[in-house]
Amino acid sequence: MSRLNHPVIGQYIPADSFLHRLDPRAKLVFVFVFMMIVFLAKNAAGYSLLVGVALSGVLLSRIPLPMILRGIKPVLYLIILTALLHLGMTRGGDVWWELGPITVYEQGVVQATVISLRFLILVLMGTLLTLTTSPMELTDGLERLLCPLTRVGVPAQDLALMMSIALRFIPTLWEEMDKIMMAQRARGADFDSGHLLRRVKSYIPVLIPLFISAFRRAEELALAMEARGYRGGKGRTRIRELRWKKEDTILLVVLAVLSISLWWLRG
Amino acid sequence: MEIVIQGLTYRYMAGTPYERCALADVDWTIPSGSFVAIIGGTGSGKTTLIQMIAGLMTPTRGHVLIGGIDDFSRLRGRVGVVFQYPEHQLFEETVAKDIAYGPLNLGLSQEEVNYRVEQAMGWVGLPRELASRSPFHLSGGQMRRVAIAGVLSMQPEVLVLDEPTAGLDPAGQRELMERMYTLHRERSMTVILVSHNMEEAATYAERVLVLYQGRKVAEGQPVDIFSRHRSLKEWGLEAPEAPRLADRLNRRLDPPLPDGLMTVDDLEEAILARWEGRPR
Numbered sequence: 001m002s003r004l005n006h007p008v009i010g011q012y013i014p015a016d017s018f019l020h021r022l023d024p025r026a027k028l029v030f031v032f033v034f035m036m037i038v039f040l041a042k043n044a045a046g047y048s049l050l051v052g053v054a055l056s057g058v059l060l061s062r063i064p065l066p067m068i069l070r071g072i073k074p075v076l077y078l079i080i081l082t083a084l085l086h087l088g089m090t091r092g093g094d095v096w097w098e099l100g101p102i103t104v105y106e107q108g109v110v111q112a113t114v115i116s117l118r119f120l121i122l123v124l125m126g127t128l129l130t131l132t133t134s135p136m137e138l139t140d141g142l143e144r145l146l147c148p149l150t151r152v153g154v155p156a157q158d159l160a161l162m163m164s165i166a167l168r169f170i171p172t173l174w175e176e177m178d179k180i181m182m183a184q185r186a187r188g189a190d191f192d193s194g195h196l197l198r199r200v201k202s203y204i205p206v207l208i209p210l211f212i213s214a215f216r217r218a219e220e221l222a223l224a225m226e227a228r229g230y231r232g233g234k235g236r237t238r239i240r241e242l243r244w245k246k247e248d249t250i251l252l253v254v255l256a257v258l259s260i261s262l263w264w265l266r267g
Numbered sequence: 268m269e270i271v272i273q274g275l276t277y278r279y280m281a282g283t284p285y286e287r288c289a290l291a292d293v294d295w296t297i298p299s300g301s302f303v304a305i306i307g308g309t310g311s312g313k314t315t316l317i318q319m320i321a322g323l324m325t326p327t328r329g330h331v332l333i334g335g336i337d338d339f340s341r342l343r344g345r346v347g348v349v350f351q352y353p354e355h356q357l358f359e360e361t362v363a364k365d366i367a368y369g370p371l372n373l374g375l376s377q378e379e380v381n382y383r384v385e386q387a388m389g390w391v392g393l394p395r396e397l398a399s400r401s402p403f404h405l406s407g408g409q410m411r412r413v414a415i416a417g418v419l420s421m422q423p424e425v426l427v428l429d430e431p432t433a434g435l436d437p438a439g440q441r442e443l444m445e446r447m448y449t450l451h452r453e454r455s456m457t458v459i460l461v462s463h464n465m466e467e468a469a470t471y472a473e474r475v476l477v478l479y480q481g482r483k484v485a486e487g488q489p490v491d492i493f494s495r496h497r498s499l500k501e502w503g504l505e506a507p508e509a510p511r512l513a514d515r516l517n518r519r520l521d522p523p524l525p526d527g528l529m530t531v532d533d534l535e536e537a538i539l540a541r542w543e544g545r546p547r
């Protein structure tokens with residue numbers, strides 16, 4: 001029953017693997033570009049290449065497959081739903097199957113496969129990133145990547161700080177919500193039955209205390225940060241320095257090769 | 268309603284690298300209408316245990332029987348739980364509405380609900396004129412009372428109190444405990460008190476359960492538990508002040524003071540009796 005029993009989607013899993021050791025900047029750039037070049041694949045060769053990269057990622061992460069699958073599971077329903085919609089709605093090509101009002105065309109099957117495959121690869125890569133990179137590394141990496149933009153007025157450091165605070169408080173708020181739900185359940189609250197409107201309404205006794213506590217925490221945190229001399233990002237030194245290694249350069253070379261191959265296979 | 272706990276075990280995040288055993292093989296029987304205390308250091312499994320007594324978590328192994336029933340859907344409202352810092356769960360616009368939330372969930376009539384709200388406010392000592400005020404504008408101590416009234420208004424037969432006095436001033440602590448004790452006596456309500464405060468456990472509880480690292484390490488009357496000074500230290504606990512002082516006095520007194528002086532009042536009386544009976 002407790003939410004604490006289920007690891008949050010894509011929660012960082014500490015380990016020592018090739019993927020874990022990579023510089024977060026390299027990983028971020030790779031995943032970001034990868035998510036765009038996925039759409040370059042137009043044929044079987046392109047998709048095999050993408051699947052190959054995704055699977056090598058899984059192997060290199062040294063994270064047990066069941067744990068990766070558990071992270072993907074919630075998205076899996078969405079993928080299945082999209083696939084089913086495509087099966088039923090897309091017309092074109094030969095009729096493969098007919099059942100009452102539903103007709104499945106050849107194009108429908110192709111579309112369903114392509115869309116779910118694309119979706120799966122995207123989610124898999126995103127999950128791999130968060131599974132192998134701690135939230136701290138992620139924000140550090142993002143901050144460094146956004147750094148050049150400070151000159152045009154993007155507050156990179158503040159953004160990174162906001163992000164790391166948000167990430168830091170997800171489990172805390174989650175836990176808090178668990179506690180409040182438990183307390184209201186003990187007072188006879190019922191979150192699982194009745195029609196939709198009633199169910200939404202049943203969450204009011206959870207959301208109000210949750211918001212109040214979030215605001216209280218925010219105020220306390222701001223006070224604590226000021227008390228410890230935080231005056232914005234200027235002149236701050238960092239305790240963890242990011243180090244760009246040979247492997248990171250290799251990763252980017254792989255990315256370049258992959259993009260060119262996909263472009264080439266497209267024709 | 269007698270509470271029987273058998274082989275109760277709970278593991279958090281079973282099957283992941285974060286797996287942790289919060290409770291292991293706890294057996295305990297709480298007689299109907301008694302006042303018992305669960306003590307133990309931080310992370311000893313106290314809160315996990317009461318969550319399962321209240322049927323809010325399913326044990327990994329073992330079970331809890333309340334009045335012979337282990338189906339918690341049939342026990343709705345009969346086990347009331349006051350969690351730590353219960354004032355953090357207030358949500359309604361007015362004090363009365365917040366207290367009415369539980370009874371309304373039980374499906375009682377508006378008339379009955381109104382009566383119960385008023386009754387519960389009396390039990391916790393909230394003045395009637397606060398009923399229409401917003402609970403968020405009250406003092407911390409008053410907010411705590413509102414939250415406790417919200418549980419009491421369901422008229423539970425078993426009341427679980429998790430650190431009910433944490434963060435209150437000493438007078439407030441004493442008053443709250445006295446009020447709960449009176450309710451226990453008058454309504455023969457079973458009370459399960461979870462506390463860090465050994466004084467409270469020694470003063471009010473008939474029996475004490477000691478948890479240490481998720482295991483039951485001792486169970487008995489406060490007199491017996493709190494005389495085991497060395498074991499208590501090992502479990503990260505300490506006897507209340509009165510028995511500790513009595514213990515140290517007894518090293519110099521012959522004959523020693525009688526056993527079982529759990530509260531400062533008892534100790535005072537024993538010392539006075541000794542003083543008056545001294546040879547002149």
